[in-house]
Amino acid sequence: MRELFLKIFTQANVLFMLRGFRMTLVIAALSTLLGIFFGTLLALIRTYAGGRLRWVGGLVAAYTEFFRCTPNLLWILWIYFTIRGNKVAVSVLAITLFTSAVMAEIFRGGLNSIPKGQFEAAQSQGFSFPQTLVYIVLPQMYKKVIPALVSQVITIIKDTSFLKMVDVAELMRNGAVVMGSIYDVRGMMMLFAFEALCYFTACFLLSCAARAYQKTLVAN
Amino acid sequence: MLKGLLDAKRWAALLKAIPEYYIPGFVMTLRISLVGLALALALGVVFGILSTSKWKICKVITRIYVEFIQNTPLALQIMCYYSVLPMVFSSQGFRIPKFVLGVIGVGVYHGAYISEVIRTGIEAIPKGQSEAAASQGFSYVGTMRYVIMPQTIKIIMPPLANQALNLVKNTSILAMVAGMDLMYFTDSWGSNRGYFAQAYFTSALLYFIICFPLARLARYLEIRSMRLPVAKQIEIPAGGEGA
Numbered sequence: 001m002r003e004l005f006l007k008i009f010t011q012a013n014v015l016f017m018l019r020g021f022r023m024t025l026v027i028a029a030l031s032t033l034l035g036i037f038f039g040t041l042l043a044l045i046r047t048y049a050g051g052r053l054r055w056v057g058g059l060v061a062a063y064t065e066f067f068r069c070t071p072n073l074l075w076i077l078w079i080y081f082t083i084r085g086n087k088v089a090v091s092v093l094a095i096t097l098f099t100s101a102v103m104a105e106i107f108r109g110g111l112n113s114i115p116k117g118q119f120e121a122a123q124s125q126g127f128s129f130p131q132t133l134v135y136i137v138l139p140q141m142y143k144k145v146i147p148a149l150v151s152q153v154i155t156i157i158k159d160t161s162f163l164k165m166v167d168v169a170e171l172m173r174n175g176a177v178v179m180g181s182i183y184d185v186r187g188m189m190m191l192f193a194f195e196a197l198c199y200f201t202a203c204f205l206l207s208c209a210a211r212a213y214q215k216t217l218v219a220n
Numbered sequence: 221m222l223k224g225l226l227d228a229k230r231w232a233a234l235l236k237a238i239p240e241y242y243i244p245g246f247v248m249t250l251r252i253s254l255v256g257l258a259l260a261l262a263l264g265v266v267f268g269i270l271s272t273s274k275w276k277i278c279k280v281i282t283r284i285y286v287e288f289i290q291n292t293p294l295a296l297q298i299m300c301y302y303s304v305l306p307m308v309f310s311s312q313g314f315r316i317p318k319f320v321l322g323v324i325g326v327g328v329y330h331g332a333y334i335s336e337v338i339r340t341g342i343e344a345i346p347k348g349q350s351e352a353a354a355s356q357g358f359s360y361v362g363t364m365r366y367v368i369m370p371q372t373i374k375i376i377m378p379p380l381a382n383q384a385l386n387l388v389k390n391t392s393i394l395a396m397v398a399g400m401d402l403m404y405f406t407d408s409w410g411s412n413r414g415y416f417a418q419a420y421f422t423s424a425l426l427y428f429i430i431c432f433p434l435a436r437l438a439r440y441l442e443i444r445s446m447r448l449p450v451a452k453q454i455e456i457p458a459g460g461e462g463a
Contacts, residue, residue: 065435069389069432069435070424070427070428071403071427078417078424158292158295161296162396165395185303185307199291199293199296200291203290203291207290
């Protein structure tokens with residue numbers, strides 16, 4: 001058992017897998033940031049586009065519904081096979097496409113929960129519409145959706161494991177590469193446990209932070 | 221990409237592939253989703269109720285189950301079942317049927333989520349309500365039937381519909397272990413012929429057909445759960461007590 005352990009977890013192997021873990025986190029972080037940006041944009045359009053721009057809102061609604069009702073893996077594969085380019089950039093693009101639809105829904109819920117009176121009050125103080133959004137509505141909205149947002153970030157971290165299928169050097173794929181030289185079932189279990197531990201640490205810390213934040217909300 | 225998508229010849233090839241690739245894949249995805257959902261509900265109800273019980277050990281066990289499953293990727297769990305489970309049971313080349321693998325994978329994964337949904341549903345009803353019901357002479361079953369359950373169900377239905385939606389989407393992960401589901405057949409036909417746009421577009425539509433009604437259902441339930449219950453009109457016969 002000890003021999004097996006030492007054979008698998010050599011310094012080179014561990015570093016190789018940790019590099020994969022770093023890639024996982026980088027891809028997740030990039031997709032999260034882009035997803036927040038585009039998700040906010042989509043949610044704002046869908047909520048406030050009226051009058052002659054009504055059809056843009058409809059388009060955004062169709063986009064969010066369509067992406068929310070299809071698996072992320074499908075988009076990853078589709079985009080990987082049809083768009084040539086840097087593998088990491090293409091994966092971030094695929095995950096962002098999917099994530100921004102989900103985040104748009106989260107943000108829309110947040111926007112809907114902000115009372116109309118805030119707009120009227122801002123207008124009476126001479127704020128223009130963009131100023132109202134930037135200084136008054138969006139800060140409140142982000143604060144409200146933090147728990148839902150964090151659980152979506154956890155989903156993104158977990159979803160990066162799909163990238164093994166398109167051979168991006170993230171944790172699952174690097175783990176599989178190491179596993180390729182192991183034929184012992186106990187060794188495989190150790191490797192799975194190692195990967196699970198990496199994902200668990202990242203996701204669990206995030207969910208603990210979200211829960212702590214929620215507690216402070218309740219306390220106030 | 222768009223030029224390839226509008227190519228009539230490729231669509232003709234896709235039409236020919238439908239009976240051989242898409243129908244079995246679609247049926248497999250549906251079957252895994254249905255049986256997986258049943259397993260997830262069963263696990264979710266059991267663990268959800270256990271997590272609200274008095275015994276500390278039950279709470280600890282459910283906590284470990286929920287946290288561990290929720291914080292590791294389903295892909296990793298399925299890979300683990302796929303490569304480790306057969307070797308645990310026998311040393312020969314025994315293979316778990318893909319259907320069973322899928323059901324266990326999504327069932328255990330979403331069971332953890334559903335257990336959290338049910339726990340929050342039960343905890344959302346204040347304790348005072350069951351005490352009040354008891355003081356009015358309701359039995360335990362009566363309290364559950366007329367006071368607690370109607371409120372709990374109203375709270376848990378929207379997230380449950382959402383979980384069903386995610387479960388259907390997550391069956392696609394089986395493609396990673398050649399799971400004979402829709403995603404696997406899409407991938408295999410697409411890479412065989414190189415007509416990726418057609419392959420994935422059709423598959424996206426098929427997933428959409430299953431998931432969109434579930435998304436609408438979740439939305440509808442959410443709106444309904446926010447409405448306050450309408451009080452029943454009680455007809456007071458004229459010339460009753462007041463007269």
